[in-house]
């Protein structure tokens with residue numbers, strides 16, 4: 564699939580430190596140590612509605628990771644999927660009387676435009692579920708050869724327990740898993756399953772649903788096997804970071820890891836798992852099913868500067884759960900007026916400590932709020948907000964503008 568156009572990223576003269584991330588399985592910091600290019604997989608959208616602020620928050624978070632790795636001198640191999648066939652997409656298409664392929668294409672295109680506007684760096688491989696069906700089939704065959712696949716009617720399930728490490732990604736108790744599983748696409752109560760937690764990997768053809776031929780009969784891929792197959796194919800085993808929103812910790816990333824680790828015993832799916840917090844609106848998690856959405860495209864269509872949207876997101880640590888309010892957006896618009904005023908001056912307060920501080924903050928578990936606070940302090944000193952304006956650094960504006968663009972994705 565075609566990704567979107569990459570924004571220019573200025574090169575900085577100062578290198579950033581090694582990147583440390585909070586790892587969900589261990590619950591602590593891990594220093595990423597890419598061997599060769601840093602390999603990143605981030606779960607992509609299910610394209611049945613427009614990009615909302617929650618999605619944007621997740622993709623901006625992992626954009627910071629890509630930028631921090633680049634600042635630390637790594638090349639990055641970034642892969643993202645598009646779940647372009649799945650239950651929610653088919654249900655929505657039927658409800659609005661649009662071909663599911665047309666809906667998926669339209670919403671994916673809107674997502675590309677939103678990502679471009681927010682200056683999110685595109686993945687090197689942007690891969691759809693439909694185009695990956697041969698990969699899914701060969702992964703299922705491999706799991707079957709390992710004895711981890713069984714049939715319920717004409718559908719195929721994966722024995723979660725076949726992975727000795729099952730449960731280590733999410734670190735949830737069995738009770739917690741059983742509670743969450745049905746809320747996130749699982750079917751624990753289906754008769755004939757060996758374990759209620761086993762996930763579907765191949766859904767046999769149903770009337771009125773699209774299907775593709777396979778050695779196990781016509782059907783379509785389950786959700787987790789899609790990401791496992793795409794990540795394995797495009798990144799290989801034990802890639803550096805698996806990313807997504809925290810709603811994917813279980814079952815999605817647990818099951819992806821399970822599929823991959825049974826297919827290739829002894830090789831971890833990913834070295835680290837990083838999860839972005841959930842954005843709420845009107846008191847509840849922003850989600851398509853609840854309908855409490857703030858769309859990036861709607862804001863753009865009402866002339867909101869995408870850089871103000873991005874700054875609003877950056878003011879929250881990527882791991883925190885927070886609630887979107889319009890007031891925060893207006894505040895970011897005002898902030899950018901000050902920042903642009905300071906950047907227009909040419910000279911300003913010393914820039915070197917800001918460069919060092921911002922790169923250090925981002926390498927420290929993507930601490931964008933700390934980075935933004937350092938820039939705010941530089942702007943105040945440069946404009947003389949709290950006293951005399953500091954103009955001691957003749958090239959400050961140029962240096963800070965490049966830093967904002969390269970490290971934070973803010974082109975002002």
Ligand code: 5CA
Nearest residue numbers: 606607608609617618621646807808841842849
């Ligand atoms: N296609 C699957 C992943 S393979 C999927 O979850 N699609 S999605 O469209 O529902 O979500 C896309 C990404 O946005 C996921 O990483 C998800 O964790 C994240 N996300 C969804 N809702 C929110 C929210 N309210 N706040 C933050 N991130 C969110």
Ligand code: ZN
Nearest residue numbers: 606607790815
């Ligand atoms: Zn995924």
